[in-house]
Amino acid sequence: MSTPHEGRGEHADPHLQHHFQSMAQQYDSGKFGMWLFLVTEVLLFGGLFCAYAVYRANHPEIFAYAHQFLDKTLGGLNTLVLIVSSLTMAMAVRCAQLGQQRRLKQMLAATLLCACVFLAVKGVEYEHKWKHGLLWGTRYTSQEAAPAAAAAPATEAPAAIAAPADGGTTLPHAAAGPAGLAAEPQTGHGAGAHGGHGPAGPAPRNVHLFFGIYFVMTGLHGIHVLAGMIAIVWLLRRSAAGEFGPEYFAPVDFVGLYWHLVDLIWIFLFPLLYLIH
Amino acid sequence: MSTHDATAAPPAVGSENYLNCSHGFRSWFFTLDHKRIGVMYLASILSFFLLGGILALLIRTELLTPTRTLMSADDYNKVFTLHGAIMIFLFIIPGIPAALGNFVLPLMLGAKDVALPRLNLASYHLYLIGALIAVLSIVQGGVDAGWTFYAPYSTTTNTAVVTLTFGVFVLGFSSVFTGLNFIVTMHKMRPAGMGWFDMPLMLWALYATSIIQVLATPILGITMVLLIVERVMGIGIFDPALGGDPVLYQHFFWFYSHPAVYIMILPAMGIISEVVSVFSRKHIFGYRAIAYSSIAIAAFSFLVWGHHMFTSGQSELMNMIFSALTFSVSIPSAVKMFNWLSTMYKGSIRFDTPMIYALSFMFLFGIGGLTGLFLGSLATDIHLHDTYFVVAHFHYVMFGGTVIAFLAGLHYWWPKMFGRMYDEKWGRISAIIISVGFNITFFTQFVMGSQGMPRRYYAYVDKFEPYHVISSFGSYLMAAGFFMTAWYLVKSLYRGRPAPANPWGGAAMEWQAASPPVLHNFTEEPVVGDPYDYSNQDYDPAIGGYVLRKPEVSDR
Numbered sequence: 001m002s003t004p005h006e007g008r009g010e011h012a013d014p015h016l017q018h019h020f021q022s023m024a025q026q027y028d029s030g031k032f033g034m035w036l037f038l039v040t041e042v043l044l045f046g047g048l049f050c051a052y053a054v055y056r057a058n059h060p061e062i063f064a065y066a067h068q069f070l071d072k073t074l075g076g077l078n079t080l081v082l083i084v085s086s087l088t089m090a091m092a093v094r095c096a097q098l099g100q101q102r103r104l105k106q107m108l109a110a111t112l113l114c115a116c117v118f119l120a121v122k123g124v125e126y127e128h129k130w131k132h133g134l135l136w137g138t139r140y141t142s143q144e145a146a147p148a149a150a151a152a153p154a155t156e157a158p159a160a161i162a163a164p165a166d167g168g169t170t171l172p173h174a175a176a177g178p179a180g181l182a183a184e185p186q187t188g189h190g191a192g193a194h195g196g197h198g199p200a201g202p203a204p205r206n207v208h209l210f211f212g213i214y215f216v217m218t219g220l221h222g223i224h225v226l227a228g229m230i231a232i233v234w235l236l237r238r239s240a241a242g243e244f245g246p247e248y249f250a251p252v253d254f255v256g257l258y259w260h261l262v263d264l265i266w267i268f269l270f271p272l273l274y275l276i277h
Numbered sequence: 278m279s280t281h282d283a284t285a286a287p288p289a290v291g292s293e294n295y296l297n298c299s300h301g302f303r304s305w306f307f308t309l310d311h312k313r314i315g316v317m318y319l320a321s322i323l324s325f326f327l328l329g330g331i332l333a334l335l336i337r338t339e340l341l342t343p344t345r346t347l348m349s350a351d352d353y354n355k356v357f358t359l360h361g362a363i364m365i366f367l368f369i370i371p372g373i374p375a376a377l378g379n380f381v382l383p384l385m386l387g388a389k390d391v392a393l394p395r396l397n398l399a400s401y402h403l404y405l406i407g408a409l410i411a412v413l414s415i416v417q418g419g420v421d422a423g424w425t426f427y428a429p430y431s432t433t434t435n436t437a438v439v440t441l442t443f444g445v446f447v448l449g450f451s452s453v454f455t456g457l458n459f460i461v462t463m464h465k466m467r468p469a470g471m472g473w474f475d476m477p478l479m480l481w482a483l484y485a486t487s488i489i490q491v492l493a494t495p496i497l498g499i500t501m502v503l504l505i506v507e508r509v510m511g512i513g514i515f516d517p518a519l520g521g522d523p524v525l526y527q528h529f530f531w532f533y534s535h536p537a538v539y540i541m542i543l544p545a546m547g548i549i550s551e552v553v554s555v556f557s558r559k560h561i562f563g564y565r566a567i568a569y570s571s572i573a574i575a576a577f578s579f580l581v582w583g584h585h586m587f588t589s590g591q592s593e594l595m596n597m598i599f600s601a602l603t604f605s606v607s608i609p610s611a612v613k614m615f616n617w618l619s620t621m622y623k624g625s626i627r628f629d630t631p632m633i634y635a636l637s638f639m640f641l642f643g644i645g646g647l648t649g650l651f652l653g654s655l656a657t658d659i660h661l662h663d664t665y666f667v668v669a670h671f672h673y674v675m676f677g678g679t680v681i682a683f684l685a686g687l688h689y690w691w692p693k694m695f696g697r698m699y700d701e702k703w704g705r706i707s708a709i710i711i712s713v714g715f716n717i718t719f720f721t722q723f724v725m726g727s728q729g730m731p732r733r734y735y736a737y738v739d740k741f742e743p744y745h746v747i748s749s750f751g752s753y754l755m756a757a758g759f760f761m762t763a764w765y766l767v768k769s770l771y772r773g774r775p776a777p778a779n780p781w782g783g784a785a786m787e788w789q790a791a792s793p794p795v796l797h798n799f800t801e802e803p804v805v806g807d808p809y810d811y812s813n814q815d816y817d818p819a820i821g822g823y824v825l826r827k828p829e830v831s832d833r
Contacts, residue, residue: 018797019389028466029392035455040495047499047529051514054525137521148592171475206520212512216503 015248027250034254039262041224045265050215052272055209065203066210067276069134070143071125076273077120079266085114086263092235093256096249101242104252111259115229116231122222129211136215140208214273219270224262231255294696294793309394310796314482315380315692319687322595324410325367334362335758337718337749343737350735354421355436357733359414361424362441366448367408369679370537373544374490375404375455377686378483380694382459383466384787384794385477387803392462400454403447411444416480421734425534428526431490431506433578434619439508446501449494452540454491459483470805477785477808478567482547485571489536489543489578497533500526524589531582539578541675542642545614545682549635552685553617555783557624557633560809570609577606587658596655603653610646614639629781630704634685637712641677645670648723660737663733666726669719677715684708684762692768692780696793698821702764710758717751783809788795789825 013023020026056063092107128134133141235255238244244252288352295312305313315641335356339347348356379397383390391397397811414420463484467476504526506512513519515526554561561567562697581590583599591599617639626632646672651657656811661667725744730737737745779788785808792798804825806813814823 017394019383019392019394025465029461032464033393033396033457034398034459036460037453040457040491043492044499047496047503050529051503051525054522055514058522059520083645116330137507137516137519138511188477206513208513209520212514216506216512216514220502 012245023247028256031257032266034257038257041258041261041265045217045220048213048220049268049272052213052217055213056276059204059206059209061204062207062210063276066134066214067273069129069132070274071213072274074125075270078118079270081114081118081121082263082266085111086260087112089256089259092231093249093252096239096244096252097246099245101239101244103160104239104244105236108232108239108252111235112229112232115225115232119222119225122218129215134211135208136212137208140211142207156240171248217269217273219267221262224265228255228259228262231258293734293795294714294791295796296695296793298796307398308792309390309398310692311379311383311391311394311397311796312794314397315378316406318371318376318379319694321405321408321513322368322372325363326372328412329360329363329368330756330759332356332363334607334752336360337752338461339735340737340745341749343739343742343745345736351421352419354423355419355734358420358423362387362411362420364675365424365541366445367411369541369675370448370452371404371455372683373548373679373686374459374483374486374540375400375451377548377683377690378459378544379455379481381690381787382462382480384693384790385470385480385785385808386462386800387468387786387789387799387805388462388466389797389799391458392465393458395607396454396458400451400458400725403451403454407444407447407449409444410447414440414444415577420825425530426504426730427530428521428523429505429517431504432516439505442501443555444526446498446505449498449501449816452490453494453643454485456494458808459487459821460491463487468803468805473504474565474568475805475807477559478550478564479544479547479785481568481571482543482545482550483709485575486540486543486547488572488575489540492577493533493536493540493636494536496529497537500529501532503529524586527586528582531585532579533541535582535585537576538675539574541573543678543684545638545679546571546691548682548686549617549638551611551783551785552631552635552689553620554809555689555781555811556627556629556635557621558627558782558811559620559624560807560811561616562619562622563612564809566612567616573605573609577602577609581606584653584658587655588662600653600655604650607650608648612727619800628705629688630701630708631685631689631781633712634681634688637708638678638681638685638686641673641681641712641715645673645677649675661726663731664726665722665732667732668732669722669726670721672715672719677719681712681715687766688701689781689786691769692776693774693787693790693794694790695770695793696771696776698776698780701768703761707758707761710761711755714751714754714756714758718748721745721748721751723765769790777817777820779814779823780810780821782814782816782823784810784814788823 016023016026020029088107088110092104092111095101095104095107133139135141232255235252238251294309305317335347336353339353339356340344375553379391414437417440418434420434420438420441422434422436422438426438426442429546431442463476463480467473503512504516507515507521511519514521515523517523536648550561551565579597581603583595584603587596587599617635648666652661652667652670688699688704721744725741725748726732730741730744776792778790780792781788784806786803786805789803813826815826816822817824
C-alpha cells in the first residue's frame with residue numbers, strides 16, 4: 001500500500017487512503033458499505049424466502065410430507081457448529097481490536113474449522129438425498145414413503161424400521177419404509193385432499209418442489225459459507241503478517257459481520273426446512 | 278500503482294489534469310480515479326448504445342413491410358430481444374449513474390474520490406465481464422425470449438437464455454456496487470458545511486437511484502439464478518408441468534424491473550434539475566419538494582410492480598390496489614415537473630444544447646408520464662396491454678426521458694470531462710433533429726397501439742403499414758441526429774475550443790474545479806455554498822466562462 005497521504009500529518013496510518021480525512025472516516029465508510037452489502041444479501045435470500053412462503057402457503061402438504069426426509073440431527077448439529085463459529089469470529093474481532101496476534105489467528109482458524117465441519121455435514125446430507133433420488137424437479141426419482149421414524153406418534157403406520165445399517169445416516173433405507181407403502185408407486189393423487197395430516201400417507205403430488213427449494217436455499221447458503229471461508233483464509237494470511245491491531249482491524253470486523261449474517265440465514269433456514277409440521 | 282506516480286508531481290503544474298497525468302492501458306484499466314472510471318463507463322455504454330441502436334434500426338427496417346423485409350421471423354425475435362436487453366441492462370441502467378454520476382458525484386461534494394474507489398473499479402470490471410457474457414449470447418445464436426425472459430417460454434426455448442441471464446446477473450452486481458458506493462459517499466464524504474439539503478439535486482436523485490439499486494437488484498439476481506437453475510437443472514419452480522408457478526416469475530422479475538425503470542429515470546430528473554436552473558439563471562424553485570419527491574418516487578417504485586400483471590390472472594383486489602398505487606407515482610413526478618416549470622418562469626433562459634434537451638425532456642416525459650396513466654387504469658389497460666401503445670409509452674419515458682436527459686447531462690458536463698467545448702450550433706441542430714425524429718418514430722406507435730397493433734409481431738395487417746413506414750422514417754432521422762452528435766463531440770476532443778472552468782455559470786462545486794479537473798479534483802479547497810445561487814459570479818468574455826466574484830471585492 002503506497003497511497004500518498006501528504007498534508008495530513010506525518011503520523012498518518014499507512015492504511016489510510018488518500019481521499020479520506022481520517023482513519024475514523026475511512027472505517028465508518030467501510031462499515032456502512034458493509035452493512036449495505038448485507039442488506040443486499042438479505043434481499044437476495046429474501047427472494048428465496050418469498051418463494052418458500054408462496055409454495056408453502058399453496059402446498060402445505062408437500063412441505064409437511066417432504067421435510068421428514070431431512071435429518072434433524074445433522075441439521076441441529078450444523079446449527080450448533082455455525083453458532084460456535086459465530087462466537088469464535090466475534091472473539092477474533094475482539095482479539096484484532098486488542099492486538100492479540102496469536103489468539104486472533106487461533107480464533108480465525110477455529111472459525112475456518114467450523115465452516116469446514118458445516119460443509120462436510122452438509123455434504124453427508126446431500127449425498128443421502130442424492131442416493132435416494134430426493135432431488136429437485138426433473139431429477140426427483142424417489143419412490144420411498146416418508147420415514148416412519150419421523151412420523152408423529154398418532155400415525156397408524158407399523159414401526160417396522162430396520163436398523164440404520166446403511167452408511168452412517170440415521171434415515172432408513174427405502175426398503176425399510178412402512179410395509180406396503182414403500183412398494184406403492186406414486187399415485188399422483190394429492191394427499192392434500194385428505195387434509196395432509198398423515199405423514200406416513202402416500203406422497204402428495206410434486207414433492208420435488210420442496211427439494212427444489214431446499215437445494216436452492218441450502219446451496220446458495222453453502223456458496224456463501226464458501227465465500228466466507230475464502231475471506232477468512234485471506235484474513236489469516238494478513239494476520240500472519242501482523243497487519244491487524246488496535247489502529248486497523250476493519251477487514252476482520254467486516255468479514256465478521258458477513259459471517260454473522262451467513263450464520264443468521266442458517267438460523268432461519270434450519271427451522272423453516274427441518275422443523276416444520 | 279499509477280495513482281502513485283501521478284501524485285508524486287505537484288498537482289498545480291500548468292495544465293496537468295486527470296486525463297494526461299499518466300499514460301498507458303494499465304493506467305486507465307486499473308485506475309482508482311472516479312473520473313477515469315466514469316470515462317471508461319461512458320465509452321462502454323456508448324458502444325453498447327451504438328450496438329443496441331443498430332439493432333433498433335434493423336427492427337424498424339424489418340417492419341417497413343407487413344411481411345419479410347430483411348430477416349426471418351426467428352431472427353426478428355432475437356433482434357428485438359437483444360435490442361431490449363442491451364439497451365436496458367448495458368446502456369440505460371448504468372448510463373447516467375455509473376458514467377456521468379461517477380464523474381460528477383465526488384466533484385459535487387468537493388471530495389477527492391468516491392468513498393470506496395476499489396469497489397468502484399470492481400463495479401466497472403464486473404460491468405465489462407457481464408456485458409461481454411451478455412454479448413456472447415449473440416455468438417451462441419442469440420436469445421428469442423424477449424428482454425423480460427418470461428417463464429415458461431424462457432425455460433423451454435432452445436436459445437442462449439442461460440448466457441444472457443448470467444450476464445444480467447453479473448451486471449446486477451456491478452449496479453449494486455455502484456449504488457452502495459454512492460450511498461456511502463454521500464453519507465460520509467459531504468464536506469463540512471454541506472448538509473443534506475445543501476446538496477445539488479443531482480445528488481438527491483443519485484441517492485434515490487442508489488437506494489433502488491441496492492434494494493431491488495438482489496431480487497433480480499435471485500430471479501436470474503432461479504431461471505438458470507430451472508434451465509440447467511430442471512428445478513421446476515417456474516415450470517407449470519412440474520407444479521411450479523410461472524406467474525411467480527413475473528412477480529419476481531417486476532419486483533426488480535419496475536423499480537429499475539426508476540433507476541433509469543431518477544438520475545435523469547436530477548440532470549434536468551441542474552440544467553433547468555443553470556440555463557434559466559434562476560434559483561431552483563421548490564428545492565425541498567424536488568428532493569423529497571425523488572425519495573417518494575423511490576419508495577413508491579417498490580409498490581407498483583403488479584401493474585405489469587393486470588392481465589396475468591391477479592385477483593381483482595390486487596389489480597385495484599396496484600392501479601391506485603401506480604396513479605400515486607404521478608404525484609411526485611408532477612411535483613418535479615411543476616417545479617422545473619416554475620424555475621423557468623421569469624428566468625432569463627438560454628437555449629444552449631443542454632437546455633434544448635432539458636426542454637425536450639419535459640415535453641416528452643410529460644407525454645410518456647401521462648400515457649402511463651392510461652396503462653395504469655385497469656379497463657383501458659385490458660385494451661392497450663401488449664400493444665404498440667405500451668412500446669410507445671415505454672420509449673417516451675425511457676428514451677424521451679432518460680436518454681434525452683443523458684444527452685443533456687453529457688453536453689452539460691462534456692467541457693468539464695474533456696476540457697473542450699463542442700460546436701454549439703451543431704449541438705442545437707442535432708438536439709432538435711433527435712427530438713423531432715423521436716416524436717415521428719414513437720407518436721405513430723401510440724396511434725397504432727390504440728388501434729390494436731400488438732407488440733413484438735413480425736407480420737402485421739396491411740392497414741398498419743403507413744404507420745410503420747412513418748415510424749421507421751423517424752428512426753432513420755433520429756439515427757442521423759445521433760451520428761451528427763457523435764461527429765461533433767469527437768471532433769471537439771481534437772479541435773474544440775479549450776473549456777473554461779465554468780462555461781455555463783453553474784454554482785455547484787464541480788464548476789470550481791478546472792476543466793478537466795486535476796487528479797485529486799481540486800487544486801484549492803472548494804467553497805461550499807448554495808448550489809443554485811448565481812448572484813456571485815460574473816461572465817468573463819476573455820475566457821468565455823463564468824468566474825466567482827472573489828470575496829476580496831467586498832473587502833475593499
